[in-house]
Structure formats: structure tokens, C-alpha cells
Amino acid sequence: MLLGINRDDITEYSVANDTDNPTVFVIGTILHKDKLRLLMEAMDKQGGIDLSKLQDKTLDIVKAGVKCVKNFEGKDYNTIDDDLLERIPLKIVLELMSKVIEFNFLREGEEKNS
Numbered sequence: 001m002l003l004g005i006n007r008d009d010i011t012e013y014s015v016a017n018d019t020d021n022p023t024v025f026v027i028g029t030i031l032h033k034d035k036l037r038l039l040m041e042a043m044d045k046q047g048g049i050d051l052s053k054l055q056d057k058t059l060d061i062v063k064a065g066v067k068c069v070k071n072f073e074g075k076d077y078n079t080i081d082d083d084l085l086e087r088i089p090l091k092i093v094l095e096l097m098s099k100v101i102e103f104n105f106l107r108e109g110e111e112k113n114s
Helices: 032-042 055-065 082-087 090-104 108-113
Strands: 010-013 024-028 066-072 075-077
Touching: 010 090, 024 090, 032 055, 055 066, 055 082, 055 090, 066 082
Parallel strands: none
Antiparallel strands: 010 024, 024 066, 066 075
């Protein structure tokens, strides 16, 4: 039996060393049309993601997958725009991209267990 994707599913993510009143990044589902637009060029022949090819799409992937940010510089943001992304350290942006991809794609083992 196939299981459907919950379009409203979210997860909250904080950077490991951000422990004192942490910033929370709310990661949500990316619609299929946006996944295809963002990730088609980064897929290998088996349909897997080649992370080395995602460099050019990093900011777009983060903007599509991070739905809001809580407590960044003491403020909450419901829109992720280029200005906000430029203020977040690059290391964190890359970490967010990884978490967005992890959240939005079922791992092989999860697919087999469905």
C-alpha cells in the first residue's frame, strides 16, 4: 500500500550549538512541481539526489523548504527572502539545505517499509 504525502507536515530544526534561546527553522513539504523544478538536474539515473550538483540550487531549495524562521536576531520571519538568507551564515544555509532535502525525500528503507 502506498502512503500519501502530507503537504502540511512540518518539522522544527535548530542548529546543535544554538542552545541559549535558539533560532528555530520550520521546514515543510516542497510541492512536487517545485521539487522537479529545483532538483531535476541533480538527480542521477536511478532517481537519487547527487548532492554535488545541488550547489547552484541551494538558496532556492532553502527558500522553498523553510516555511518560517522563529527567533532569528530576536525576530520571527514568515517569508524567507534573499535578504534573510544573506544574513544567515553560509554554513547554516548549507545545513538547512541538507535538512530540507532529508525531510522532503523518503529514504530507500522508508519506501520499502511503506
